[in-house]
Amino acid sequence: MSFYNPQTTPPPVIPNFGTGSKCEVENHTFCWGWVQHHWGDTLQPALLDHLELTAIAVSIGFAIAFAAALLAYRYRRLDQPIGLVSDFLYTIPSLALFQLLVPITGLTTTTVEVALVSYTLLILYRNILDGLRGVPAEVSEAARGMGLTPLQTLFRVDLPLAAPAIVAGLRIATVSTISIATVAAFVLPKGLGYPIFTGIKQDEFKTEIIAAGGLAILLALTADALLVVVQRALTPWRRA
Amino acid sequence: MQTGAAAEIVFDHVTKRYPGRDEPAVEDLSLTIPAGEICVLVGPSGAGKTTAMKMVNRLIEYDEGDIRIDGTSVRDQDVTELRRRIGYVIQYVGLFPHMSVADNVATVPRLLGWTRDRQRKRTAELLELVGLEPEYGKRYPAQLSGGQRQRVGLARALAADPPLMLMDEPFGALDPITRDRLQLEFLRLHAEVRKTVIFVTHDIDEAIKLGDRIAIMRQGGVLAQYDTPDHLLAHPADDFVARFVGADRGLKRLALRRLDEIELEPVTGAAPSDAPRAPGSTTLRDALSLMMSEGADPLVVVDTDDQPIGLLSVARVGRVLSEL
Numbered sequence: 001m002s003f004y005n006p007q008t009t010p011p012p013v014i015p016n017f018g019t020g021s022k023c024e025v026e027n028h029t030f031c032w033g034w035v036q037h038h039w040g041d042t043l044q045p046a047l048l049d050h051l052e053l054t055a056i057a058v059s060i061g062f063a064i065a066f067a068a069a070l071l072a073y074r075y076r077r078l079d080q081p082i083g084l085v086s087d088f089l090y091t092i093p094s095l096a097l098f099q100l101l102v103p104i105t106g107l108t109t110t111t112v113e114v115a116l117v118s119y120t121l122l123i124l125y126r127n128i129l130d131g132l133r134g135v136p137a138e139v140s141e142a143a144r145g146m147g148l149t150p151l152q153t154l155f156r157v158d159l160p161l162a163a164p165a166i167v168a169g170l171r172i173a174t175v176s177t178i179s180i181a182t183v184a185a186f187v188l189p190k191g192l193g194y195p196i197f198t199g200i201k202q203d204e205f206k207t208e209i210i211a212a213g214g215l216a217i218l219l220a221l222t223a224d225a226l227l228v229v230v231q232r233a234l235t236p237w238r239r240a
Numbered sequence: 241m242q243t244g245a246a247a248e249i250v251f252d253h254v255t256k257r258y259p260g261r262d263e264p265a266v267e268d269l270s271l272t273i274p275a276g277e278i279c280v281l282v283g284p285s286g287a288g289k290t291t292a293m294k295m296v297n298r299l300i301e302y303d304e305g306d307i308r309i310d311g312t313s314v315r316d317q318d319v320t321e322l323r324r325r326i327g328y329v330i331q332y333v334g335l336f337p338h339m340s341v342a343d344n345v346a347t348v349p350r351l352l353g354w355t356r357d358r359q360r361k362r363t364a365e366l367l368e369l370v371g372l373e374p375e376y377g378k379r380y381p382a383q384l385s386g387g388q389r390q391r392v393g394l395a396r397a398l399a400a401d402p403p404l405m406l407m408d409e410p411f412g413a414l415d416p417i418t419r420d421r422l423q424l425e426f427l428r429l430h431a432e433v434r435k436t437v438i439f440v441t442h443d444i445d446e447a448i449k450l451g452d453r454i455a456i457m458r459q460g461g462v463l464a465q466y467d468t469p470d471h472l473l474a475h476p477a478d479d480f481v482a483r484f485v486g487a488d489r490g491l492k493r494l495a496l497r498r499l500d501e502i503e504l505e506p507v508t509g510a511a512p513s514d515a516p517r518a519p520g521s522t523t524l525r526d527a528l529s530l531m532m533s534e535g536a537d538p539l540v541v542v543d544t545d546d547q548p549i550g551l552l553s554v555a556r557v558g559r560v561l562s563e564l
Binding site: 136138139140141142143144145146147148149152157160161235237 | 297299319320321322323324328330331332333334335336337338339340347348351380382396397406
């Protein structure tokens with residue numbers, strides 16, 4: 001038997017239809033009050049979802065591109081076929097790719113991630129491979145001549161020297177994925193694209209679009225800045 | 241082969257053919273390099289000298305014959321272990337740009353699993369040996385001059401005390417003054433460590449200056465002559481060798497002799513006060529040059545205290561050359 005206890009039982013949910021501030025009623029371009037009011041229920045979850053979509057896409061994309069670039073570095077004739085596939089994926093318009101995938105993977109996160117991953121591949125693959133191939137010939141020869149095994153050469157010489165190019169690729173891939181991920185709202189009510197999408201449907205009221213769009217830009221700038229820090233930490237020798 | 245000591249290297253009828261080419265890169269090469277000596281492989285481009293050198297640490301595999309280090313074929317050794325026991329220096333040095341000088345030098349000791357303490361001690365020792373201040377250890381290669389980089393390259397090759405060093409035009413990319421200084425320092429260093437060295441160059445003057453023995457190779461990887469510098473200059477085996485060592489080979493021979501190594505004419509009475517003076521460490525070639533430019537004959541040879549120890553006349557120089 002249970003009693004209604006106001007201390008442990010949440011109060012009954014009363015729908016808040018909202019009256020709207022003066023700003024919202026008069027439909028100004030941007031209402032700071034709306035942002036504060038909807039941070040918790042709309043903007044913050046959208047931002048976190050967006051971050052998650054991006055992080056997963058870039059991680060998986062990096063893993064695939066890294067493996068492909070190592071293969072192409074080791075077996076030169078694989079470069080062209082791998083390059084062609086990633087080129088092709090990159091040229092498909094994002095909106096079309098989302099729609100093409102829906103019949104196969106449905107209105108799911110998988111659909112979104114498959115599309116986002118495929119856009120990171122070209123940039124990451126090219127940058128990793130260029131970085132590896134940019135290792136000076138005399139450095140590789142010295143490594144071999146001194147008795148480093150191929151694996152030691154890869155991890156102690158080639159990859160550290162390719163790090164600047166690899167992180168440069170990660171920066172472009174991350175920033176462009178943050179941007180493309182807004183289009184995912186056509187498939188899934190997730191990410192910063194969703195408030196933008198509903199904002200467009202509402203027609204008149206612009207605050208939601210501006211707030212979500214602004215957050216997407218901020219997220220991209222922050223991620224880029226963090227990767228610059230990573231890049232500098234990985235390559236102290238370049239500043240010497 | 242043991243580290244620390246020097247090794248004897250034998251090329252035993254070694255032939256290398258690259259697929260798709262009629263002429264072999266190295267043909268039936270046989271020569272023995274005694275332990276602790278500097279053997280210079282010299283010749284025009286395409287003479288197979290670099291190929292011959294790289295077959296020793298198996299960066300290139302030979303087709304026929306054998307190469308032995310202290311009696312053991314290089315083929316009977318694990319290629320990675322073989323390379324770690326051979327110092328390797330190349331023209332553009334190939335320092336690792338992302339590693340400090342100290343880490344570069346300690347590359348092979350690290351691969352061999354030396355303790356950090358031992359690595360550090362060895363690195364400090366080597367930097368001193370090649371004439372670099374200890375604080376250079378913390379720098380990156382990009383912060384060094386060309387000459388300093390090659391010093392680090394040399395230190396890195398010597399790190400694990402290998403009995404054999406392979407050097408592929410190590411001073412070729414340096415300006416003449418730096419090259420000259422490094423050549424002299426390399427000779428000083430070699431006198432100290434006494435490694436067996438195989439040194440590749442296309443510069444006959446460098447070969448004469450550095451080599452205990454010189455192997456002159458010609459197009460098609462054929463050994464034209466293998467001899468000491470002096471003997472090579474005095475008795476070139478054929479026209480090719482004579483042309484390669486140059487028409488001034490007489491003068492080059494004079495550069496191999498110092499005034500204090502030959503018999504001088506005695507000083508009778510007081511030395512002519514207006515005659516030019518030269519210390520005993522001067523080469524015969526430089527002494528002759530001095531006499532020609534000063535229009536003086538004879539020259540007064542002095543010791544370190546500037547006291548005359550003998551006289552050198554032009555006629556004497558000619559006699560010395562014919563006696564050698």
